[in-house]
Amino acid sequence: MGFNSLLGAGQIGAMTLANRVVLPAMDMNLCDDGDFSAAEIAHYTARAAGGVGLIITGTGAVAWPIGACSWHQPSFSDDRHIPSIKALADSVHAAGSKLCVQICHHGKTAGVDTAQGRPLLVPSLPEGKLDLAALQDNTIDELMKLGSASRGKQAIHKEADEDDLAWVIDQFAQGANRASRAGVDAIEIHAAHGYLVNTFLSSGYNKRTDRWGGSVENRGRLMTDIIRAVRAQVGHTIAISVRLNGMEYGLQDGMTPSEAAIFALMAQDAGADAIHVSANAHNPFGDFTDGPLPSGEAQYREFARIVKKSVTIPVIAVGRISPEIGDEMITRGECDFVSMGRQLLADADLVNKLKAGQRKSIRPCINCYVCVEQNFFDAPPKCAVNPALCNEPLAQLIPAPRAKRVLVVGGGPAGLEAARIAAMRGHLVSLYEASSRLGGTAWFSQLTTPANGPLVEWLEHEVRRLGVQIFLKTRLLAADILELVPDEVVVATGAVRNRPANEHTDYAESRVYTGDDLRALLTGEGIVLSASIKTRLIAQLARLFGISRSITRVRTWSKMYLPLSKDITVVGGGLVGLELAEFLATRGRTVTVVEEQAQLGLPMAMPRRWTAVQNATRHGVQLRRSSTDVIASKDVIIANNVVAAAPIADELRTAGMLVHVIGDAHDIGYIEGAIHSAGIVAREI
Numbered sequence: 219m220g221f222n223s224l225l226g227a228g229q230i231g232a233m234t235l236a237n238r239v240v241l242p243a244m245d246m247n248l249c250d251d252g253d254f255s256a257a258e259i260a261h262y263t264a265r266a267a268g269g270v271g272l273i274i275t276g277t278g279a280v281a282w283p284i285g286a287c288s289w290h291q292p293s294f295s296d297d298r299h300i301p302s303i304k305a306l307a308d309s310v311h312a313a314g315s316k317l318c319v320q321i322c323h324h325g326k327t328a329g330v331d332t333a334q335g336r337p338l339l340v341p342s343l344p345e346g347k348l349d350l351a352a353l354q355d356n357t358i359d360e361l362m363k364l365g366s367a368s369r370g371k372q373a374i375h376k377e378a379d380e381d382d383l384a385w386v387i388d389q390f391a392q393g394a395n396r397a398s399r400a401g402v403d404a405i406e407i408h409a410a411h412g413y414l415v416n417t418f419l420s421s422g423y424n425k426r427t428d429r430w431g432g433s434v435e436n437r438g439r440l441m442t443d444i445i446r447a448v449r450a451q452v453g454h455t456i457a458i459s460v461r462l463n464g465m466e467y468g469l470q471d472g473m474t475p476s477e478a479a480i481f482a483l484m485a486q487d488a489g490a491d492a493i494h495v496s497a498n499a500h501n502p503f504g505d506f507t508d509g510p511l512p513s514g515e516a517q518y519r520e521f522a523r524i525v526k527k528s529v530t531i532p533v534i535a536v537g538r539i540s541p542e543i544g545d546e547m548i549t550r551g552e553c554d555f556v557s558m559g560r561q562l563l564a565d566a567d568l569v570n571k572l573k574a575g576q577r578k579s580i581r582p583c584i585n586c587y588v589c590v591e592q593n594f595f596d597a598p599p600k601c602a603v604n605p606a607l608c609n610e611p612l613a614q615l616i617p618a619p620r621a622k623r624v625l626v627v628g629g630g631p632a633g634l635e636a637a638r639i640a641a642m643r644g645h646l647v648s649l650y651e652a653s654s655r656l657g658g659t660a661w662f663s664q665l666t667t668p669a670n671g672p673l674v675e676w677l678e679h680e681v682r683r684l685g686v687q688i689f690l691k692t693r694l695l696a697a698d699i700l701e702l703v704p705d706e707v708v709v710a711t712g713a714v715r716n717r718p719a720n721e722h723t724d725y726a727e728s729r730v731y732t733g734d735d736l737r738a739l740l741t742g743e744g745i746v747l748s749a750s751i752k753t754r755l756i757a758q759l760a761r762l763f764g765i766s767r768s769i770t771r772v773r774t775w776s777k778m779y780l781p782l783s784k785d786i787t788v789v790g791g792g793l794v795g796l797e798l799a800e801f802l803a804t805r806g807r808t809v810t811v812v813e814e815q816a817q818l819g820l821p822m823a824m825p826r827r828w829t830a831v832q833n834a835t836r837h838g839v840q841l842r843r844s845s846t847d848v849i850a851s852k853d854v855i856i857a858n859n860v861v862a863a864a865p866i867a868d869e870l871r872t873a874g875m876l877v878h879v880i881g882d883a884h885d886i887g888y889i890e891g892a893i894h895s896a897g898i899v900a901r902e903i
């Protein structure tokens with residue numbers, strides 16, 4: 219696929235862009251006292267150098283610290299910030315891209331106002347209370363950190379009056395003026411995501427009866443006045459984009475795509491050069507995985523298409539858009555530019571790889587929400603699959619001074635990542651995997667979490683491309699490794715899943731399956747003693763017919779046949795247990811999850827956890843927190859009892875060999891832990 223539409227040049231206002239790929243605004247929270255820091259400049263510059271057509275900075279506060287949601291966001295409120303904006307613009311330009319700064323007043327979410335004793339500016343005082351039920355699955359530590367921006371203080375609100383709004387418009391104008399003097403190419407006015415301008419647009423928040431509320435003209439007035447004021451400051455050499463919600467999930471009277479289309483036209487008439495169509499959800503603790511960070515692939519596609527029909531200026535689409543879908547959307551005229559947010563956090567070089575015909579070498583985002591969880595804590599994002607996020611020097615691998623023979627034991631994500639990095643650094647790497655395929659637990663996890671699949675495919679593609687010698691169905695013993703005399707040994711054999719101690723007492727009447735048993739049952743690989751003969755036979759047949767070789771086929775097949783009874787207890791409501799429970803419930807099983815801790819889903823990043831609990835509840839799963847109850851249903855699946863252990867490494871150490879242990883064998887950290895721990899070791903050997 220040539221990606222001709224996506225990689226073709228484009229125009230927004232006076233700004234010519236090399237291609238149609240946009241880095242949308244994503245808070246880096248790396249600013250020092252409102253100034254872009256060297257680390258934040260390095261982040262944007264890496265994506266510019268990676269070929270992205272337009273870089274949009276994470277949201278900045280026009281009147282910082284007033285109206286700010288973070289202590290670490292960019293500030294546009296004073297001339298003293300111009301040098302750092304200029305340093306960023308120069309750096310992005312030198313790397314061949316264009317720079318747009320996103321400017322905002324955060325209204326009802328301006329936590330810094332609360333911290334400093336100011337009321338939050340809103341169109342109308344909030345009605346009702348947010349449903350905070352999701353927070354029961356947060357630890358005390360997380361709850362404390364959630365109050366970082368507001369310093370844990372209680373918010374009060376103020377209905378904006380005429381003077382406030384005149385001041386807000388002026389602050390946007392002055393902020394834009396400073397950005398233009400610093401040499402940016404574009405300015406994005408943030409009129410989405412529940413911030414001040416958005417709350418004026420939306421009937422869900424704006425209940426006013428004066429000239430700022432009621433009709434679309436009145437609700438749109440703050441936005442259009444800001445656009446005009448900004449245009450008056452920056453002239454026509456600088457482009458203006460306006461970010462709008464195409465949808466407001468979970469909000470009564472919230473914005474709809476057709477209303478967004480009307481506001482888009484109003485923005486165009488007021489002088490905007492582009493509309494960036496995003497979406498939002500009212501309750502960040504409820505529907506965050508709908509908006510502003512959707513879980514569905516190209517979830518906002520239709521919203522962009524509807525807005526595009528109403529305007530003549532370019533439309534930027536966003537929301538889990540892959541290069542393939544993005545290219546198709548542009549080709550079909552559904553949008554003009556495509557923002558890829560998390561995907562560009564995961565791989566800064568996406569555009570260059572597309573241009574070079576290396577689509578399969580793009581490291582995929584796995585939709586895990588680890589990055590944005592940090593924003594809830596007013597901290598810089600981390601990426602589960604890209605340890606170099608916010609630490610760009612890590613992306614530059616230092617060639618090994620001497621090519622060593624590196625032996626990796628285990629072909630899960632940790633082993634594959636270690637092999638990949640070691641091979642890239644010039645080592646001679648061989649990887650041994652006991653099973654018949656690569657990917658380890660991550661491969662099987664696609665059953666319940668399909669987004670993990672592309673990561674496994676990418677890792678496999680990369681290690682093969684780099685010439686790593688791969689030995690499948692090869693279970694090495696310590697003696698074998700000692701005989702091979704490698705220079706370095708990396709053990710990545712995964713966690714050990716033990717059978718429960720109470721199996722023969724409390725669960726004497728049940729069939730008890732560990733995670734390994736479940737995998738063996740569904741793939742037909744290995745023998746599961748606790749399963750009936752009939753079940754084992756069916757599993758073998760599925761393997762013979764090739765069904766269980768593809769996890770996608772297993773997922774489809776499991777809708778018709780699942781070798782488990784109607785009543786299932788899942789012991790452990792962590793990452794695996796919770797997603798498994800939903801999977802089983804959607805296949806007609808009556809499921810009870812028993813979790814010893816007070817919180818469910820703790821290893822998941824918060825937005826994903828909240829959604830997983832909601833989904834399980836919606837599908838009728840019985841959730842028992844703080845419970846050690848024994849529920850002896852016919853089938854019991856042990857989704858806890860997972861321990862970090864590497865027996866082979868212990869044997870090798872006893873024999874005097876230096877061994878590195880990574881991934882779940884070292885510490886249970888799932889994909890994020892696997893990739894990060896592998897990187898630390900493979901960068902050093």
Ligand SMILES: Cc1cc2nc3c(=O)[nH]c(=O)nc-3n(C[C@H](O)[C@H](O)[C@H](O)COP(=O)(O)O)c2cc1C
Nearest residue numbers: 242243244245276277537538558559560589590599
């Ligand atoms: C860590 C993080 C921070 C974000 N911060 C902002 C922001 O400052 N302003 C904004 O408009 N959107 C923000 N977003 C939303 C993104 O711009 C984008 O719309 C969203 O991630 C959906 O696109 P994607 O699925 O391609 O990631 C943020 C997203 C992430 C992941």
Ligand code: SF4
Nearest residue numbers: 583584586587589602
């Ligand atoms: S942390 Fe997860 S969701 Fe965020 S960019 Fe990385 S892989 Fe994607």
